[in-house]
Amino acid sequence: MPRKHVVRTHTIRRMNFETLAIHAGQPPDPAYGAVMTPIYQTSTYAQNKIGEAAYDYARTANPTRTALQDCIAALEGGKHGLAFASGMAAIDCVIRLLRPGDHVLASNDVYGGTYRIFKRVYEDYGVQASFVEMSDLDAVRAAMRPNTRMIWIETPTNPLLKVADIAAIAHLRDAVRAAPQIVVDNTFASPYAQQPLKLGADIVVHSATKYLGGHSDVVNGLVALNDDATFARLKFLQNAVGAVPGPFDCFLVLRGIKTLHVRMERHSANAMAVAAWLESHPRVERVIYPGLPSHPQHAIARRQMRVFGGMVSFVVKGGPEAARRVAEGTKLFALAESLGGVESLIELPAAMTHMSVANSPLEVSPALIRLSVGIEHVDDLIADLKEALEAR
Known part of the structure; x- marks a missing residue:
């Protein structure tokens, strides 16, 4: 058995963004002290006793993926992070929080894949989607329905770079009895440019393929949030549906985040x-x-x-x-x-x-x-x- 390496720990919540990007979720590896998070390229894990193991099967969890998930949570100022095989897989998982008959109000200038999944996939399962000018608060207020359960914001949008006032929309939402969840696609900004959770959003999604990876060599998606119950549901869906990234992809995104x-x-x-x-x-x-x-x-x-x-x-x-x-x-x-x-x-x-x-x-x-x-x-x-x- 490898000897346990003594690792000096730190309290990440007191650190600035630049330091979090390099260290959050990424202490030196306890087995040998590797400074870079190792690529745990394994599908299964040995268990000392039945049902007693930190990891059992790689679709459910992987140490490299855990490091990335902890890192994005810290960068977005959240408690929880989840990683997926692509940005669309992350979006798909979040949409699965909705049920037939629910309505989602989305920006009227979103990535084409986001529009496609709402209109050509989830409408077939009874999820209603409409699109509104998110920079117009009166239009957002007027477009809300009694069954609106989610407000989907891109800011800046793709490709017209419209900017929505996240805090103002959150304030508007708080005045609605149903209090729909606010989801922000933060891909164009990155958590360095803005942190939607701190502005009142409930969930942040990323195509980590873009700025987070930063080198055009990986496809990956990320989610960050604070609510424990929503996280538990998304974690269940992540495992049940199985659109998870491989450890090497997680390693590449972690490497990109450092800069x-x-x-x-x-x-x-x-x-x-x-x-x-x-x-x-x-x-x-x-x-x-x-x-x-x-x-x-x-x-x-x-x-x-x-x-x-x-x-x-x-x-x-x-x-x-x-x-x-x-x-x-x-x-x-x-x-x-x-x-x-x-x-x-x-x-x-x-x-x-x-x-x-x-x-x-x-x-x-x-x-x-x-x-x-x-x-x-x-x-x-x-x-x-x-x-x-x-x-x-």
């Missing part, structure tokens, strides 16, 4: 510079970025976000064909779906990530371009965009 704070600062600084440059370019019709004073919800973003993130959307003059030429004309910005990696990406949401909302009230303009601004030197990124915009 989240420094990456988000660079993503945000680069995105601000790119957005400001685009706004001044004569061939650009409109730029959407929460950090710009021209953004309709800039004041809300300043109040609830630490940084504004790395996502920028814009519309070029000349319509869809001009947008397509720009998207296909960049060299550093790779034409690709997804976001949040260290490398910069460009895409046309209407033809790529948001095809599932075509011919729906959430349809995206084919002239809209979405950037995931990476951490390269910003001068090189601007030069790349300039060449693509000005090409004949």
